[in-house]
Amino acid sequence: PYSNLSYWAGTVITSLLKSIPFIGGWVTTLVRGGPGMSGDTLNRFMALHVTLVFLVIVGLIVFHILYLHKVGSNNPDGIEIKANKGPDGHPVDGIPFHPYYSVKDLFGFGIWLIIFGAIIFYAPTFHHIFLERTMSTPANPLKSLPDVTPPWYLSPFYAMLRSIPNKTAGILLMVFAVLVPFVLPWLDRNPVKSTRYRPVTRVLLIIFFINFFVLAYLGEQPPLPKYFFVERLGAFIYVAFFLLLPFVSKFEPTRTPPARVRFHAH
Structure with a gap:
């Protein structure tokens, strides 16, 4: 409407x-x-x-x-x-x-x-x-x-937008944050697909989701200086997750799947 x-x-x-x-x-x-x-x-x-x-x-x-x-x-x-x-x-x-x-x-x-x-x-x-x-x-x-304030599902990106003092840089960061999940299959190159057997990725994923909900909360709050540091830290964690994923997925140690998984897989 x-x-x-x-x-x-x-x-x-x-x-x-x-x-x-x-x-x-x-x-x-x-x-x-x-x-x-x-x-x-x-x-x-x-x-x-x-x-x-x-x-x-x-x-x-x-x-x-x-x-x-x-x-x-x-x-x-x-x-x-x-x-x-x-x-x-x-x-x-x-x-x-x-x-x-x-x-x-x-x-x-x-x-x-x-x-x-x-x-x-x-x-x-x-x-x-x-x-x-x-x-x-x-x-x-x-x-x-x-x-x-934007809807709750857009508030994390709004929090990242206003965390950058420069308007152009903030917009570029927001656009990057929205588009980067589309290339996730190319960033995660580990042959082991399940995070059950990838301890490092599992921890990073938990941190990522907690950080996402924190940004969602901050995006609904007034733009006060006391939130700026947390918003910038949250934006850094969000971007770092995707930038580090190709290296983590390539070099992280993986656990051996249990016997039931190996039996069904082979």
């Missing part, structure tokens, strides 16, 4: 484009359709979401499926099921995706669709539980919000 929160959030988000060297102001005006937020901005946002964003999402899904077929699915024990051999010595293909996995996915999607449809058609005001109250306030360029 085009609410007051949407108006000011759009103003803040489009202002990030001003940090682009040389052409930042021109790009910001182009995206907004003028010097400020207006009806032209809504037209551009709609066109962006139904064309470019849609195509990007479709491309990422296709890329994900292609890479999934190449490396295979993972499991808690990290076993490559297709490596199993039958009594005749030939490889066993394991469990096919259809109908065993596809039916489960369709069942989960059906449950979600029922809940979604029930809220939309029979309890449209129920969304106030999940959304902020300002989402129900009409857009008003003369009434700014007292405190604009």
Whole structure:
């Protein structure tokens, strides 16, 4: 909904484009359709979401499926099921995706669709539980919000953005933090897939998730100086996890899987 929160959030988000060297102001005006937020901005946002964003999402899904077929699915024990051999010595293909996995996915999607449809058609005001109250306030360029904070799932990246004094550097850090998980399969090069048998990666992963939730909490707090050090430390830990992963996954000692795993794997 085009609410007051949407108006000011759009103003803040489009202002990030001003940090682009040389052409930042021109790009910001182009995206907004003028010097400020207006009806032209809504037209551009709609066109962006139904064309470019849609195509990007479709491309990422296709890329994900292609890479999934190449490396295979993972499991808690990290076993490559297709490596199993039958009594005749030939490889066993394991469990096919259809109908065993596809039916489960369709069942989960059906449950979600029922809940979604029930809220939309029979309890449209129920969304106030999940959304902020300002989402129900009409857009008003003369009434700014007292405190604009992103949704909880974006607050860790917002905390990293404001932890850097330089605006351009903060935006680059935020963009890097959002995009780097997409290349995680290339960063983790260890042949042992399960963290059950990789003690170093297991510890780093626990630290990473604790740090992520701390950043999520800080991102919802006011931008006070007492939080800056913790936010910068959290941003450093977040980036260090991904940068160190190729070296850790290559040189870390791995544990020997138990007999039950070795039996099924071979």
